[in-house]
Amino acid sequence: MVSNQAQLLLPLKKHIEEATFPMTNEEFEPILGHFDVIRRKKHQFVVQEHDQVRNEFWVLKGCLKAYFVDGSGKEHIIQFAQEEWWITDYEAFLKQSQASIFIECIEDCELLTISLENREKLCQEQHRMALFWANKTKFGFLALQKRILSLLKNNAKERYEEFLRLYPSLLQRVPKKMIASFLGVSRETLSRLE
């Protein structure tokens, strides 16, 4: 449970309202009660391969990367997360099984965490929260479809330009070689685009 750092945590209220409908502070408080706050330094992990993944994370502050390491030791970035984004190993989290990826802070981070148990409890207690997660998954699904289409139909340059359009703020804080990995391109090729 979270102590009263109201200012810090209001963004979550707004985030949930935007995907559902307005609520009072009294309604928000029990929701918040199902989350914890954690702090991690740059280079620390919130998930490592083979971990039991008990939590989903919501970024209050900072930036993270989720990546898979292939047989030859190469890193493939699945997802970034910055303020107000959600991140975890969803496969492992939703099936309560072992992580197949790493999630690492690329800046000092403050995160809200929620367990699957608490998430399901919240969904049952509050119709709003069931709707919230349903919407989140729905839009997450559509975003992944777009990324697949982009991988199928666009070349390296087009994918990079799309990334710039979609996530201009990440360009400022994420090393280019990680963006290359996210796009499925070598860092040398990315550097030569334009």
Add this chain to the structure above:
Amino acid sequence: MVSNQAQLLLPLKKHIEEATFPMTNEEFEPILGHFDVIRRKKHQFVVQEHDQVRNEFWVLKGCLKAYFVDGSGKEHIIQFAQEEWWITDYEAFLKQSQASIFIECIEDCELLTISLENREKLCQEQHRMALFWANKTKFGFLALQKRILSLLKNNAKERYEEFLRLYPSLLQRVPKKMIASFLGVSRETLSRLE
């Protein structure tokens, strides 16, 4: 609404039970009442670019492909569907906007259709159905994540082998050039693998 072709429609009952929990025929009937049956011949479309997408489809019989046509007229296959799979243009369906893709029968098809309105009604009337679609979206999300990872880390041959492992039955009924398109490979290259 559907007339009583109970035999034909029982697979849907089983499909829903598998993702939730058992039900009686009496419970199933009102669910079925929210669907319609349509029949389409090979080469017919169930969705065309710029259509309003009013329905989601569940395949009773037959096989379909969902594809995007790029600027140079090239087809990129997003998804196949065969018996007991769901298909539509989810972006357009969920946002009730215009299709950006085509969905075409590659065999004669019998499909169950449900509108977004009926789907939402069902979710409100029956807790089970809300759970059902939540689970479906969740697993759909995980499947898309796997496909992205496969596009990022595997070469053409590895992706083809993975496809064979995951969907052996599609190999029998779908032309190889469509599988090539689904995998993001030219049909010549696919033909030369192995």
Add this chain to the structure above:
DNA sequence: AAAATGAAGTGATGTAGATCACTTCCGGTA
């Protein structure tokens, strides 16, 4: 039954992007 159409295989050639090797340019730290 003949003709048209489309799926699939295959050779020759072109090219986007990977890989390797080296250099430069920082930002942290000792």
Add this chain to the structure above:
DNA sequence: TACCGGAAGTGATCTACATCACTTCATTTT
């Protein structure tokens, strides 16, 4: 202030895969 490791740029070369052109075979159409 010098040192070190990581980020990034760039040349040379390699390669996986695309593209084009042609052939064969099977299915559909007339």
